[in-house]
Amino acid sequence: MIGPIRRFRRWKISRRPFPQEWRGYLSEHFACYRMMPPEWRNRYEHMIRIFIAERHWIPAAGMVIDDRVKVIIAGAAVRLVLRLGLEYYDRMREIVVYPYVYKHKDERGMMIFGEAHPWGTVVLSWPAVLHGLANPCDGENTALHEFAHILDRDDGAFNGTPFLHSREDYGPWAEVMARHFELLKLGGPEELAVLRMYGATNPAEFFSVATEAFFEIPSVMQGQMPELYEVMKKFYGGDPFTYGLCPRRL
Numbered sequence: 001m002i003g004p005i006r007r008f009r010r011w012k013i014s015r016r017p018f019p020q021e022w023r024g025y026l027s028e029h030f031a032c033y034r035m036m037p038p039e040w041r042n043r044y045e046h047m048i049r050i051f052i053a054e055r056h057w058i059p060a061a062g063m064v065i066d067d068r069v070k071v072i073i074a075g076a077a078v079r080l081v082l083r084l085g086l087e088y089y090d091r092m093r094e095i096v097v098y099p100y101v102y103k104h105k106d107e108r109g110m111m112i113f114g115e116a117h118p119w120g121t122v123v124l125s126w127p128a129v130l131h132g133l134a135n136p137c138d139g140e141n142t143a144l145h146e147f148a149h150i151l152d153r154d155d156g157a158f159n160g161t162p163f164l165h166s167r168e169d170y171g172p173w174a175e176v177m178a179r180h181f182e183l184l185k186l187g188g189p190e191e192l193a194v195l196r197m198y199g200a201t202n203p204a205e206f207f208s209v210a211t212e213a214f215f216e217i218p219s220v221m222q223g224q225m226p227e228l229y230e231v232m233k234k235f236y237g238g239d240p241f242t243y244g245l246c247p248r249r250l
């Protein structure tokens, strides 16, 4: 539930026309936007505007955060919750953006290009965001990855399980996720055909890596790991609009 002040602010935002140049940024960077039917486009644009207005945007190390940067980052974030609703991001207040490839080593010494903190801040490298969007068919997308961590954390822990829609969903989710996580660690051929090896780090990374693949190469995931595809589809609420765009991972 949102309070009356926020509802009023959202109503005010929704009365302004969506800027034409923002449509250009979305068309350029999001194949899914180009493929959406009009009613979904309207919903997507509306949620993007609200998402932008309700976040603190924090430039780091001389980064300039202009409308283009905000629209593209919001475009990635909203893509994940297009059917879930913006309340999944309620506890995420801040987005920090670096102008260079912000990277540091995680506990296993692997390079990572963004961060999602438990206290509601996402840290992104702008070049890594653009790089992730440049190829919509490789199953790798930094922004989708980091925002998936936010959905995961929404239930209070980074454990690879977001709030699912009903109690009955948790059993199949846990079973399918754990099985493919273990198989990825062992180098299973179906898993490696779809997922980055980084997903074998822990269950939270597995969920974020699986999210990247679900949105970029859904038909590949469905072919290789139909059960994983089904639980992801049930959570995210339907086929991504890129379905069929990427018949194989490029």
Ligand SMILES: [Zn+2]
Pocket: 145, 149, 205, 208
């Ligand atoms: Zn991660």
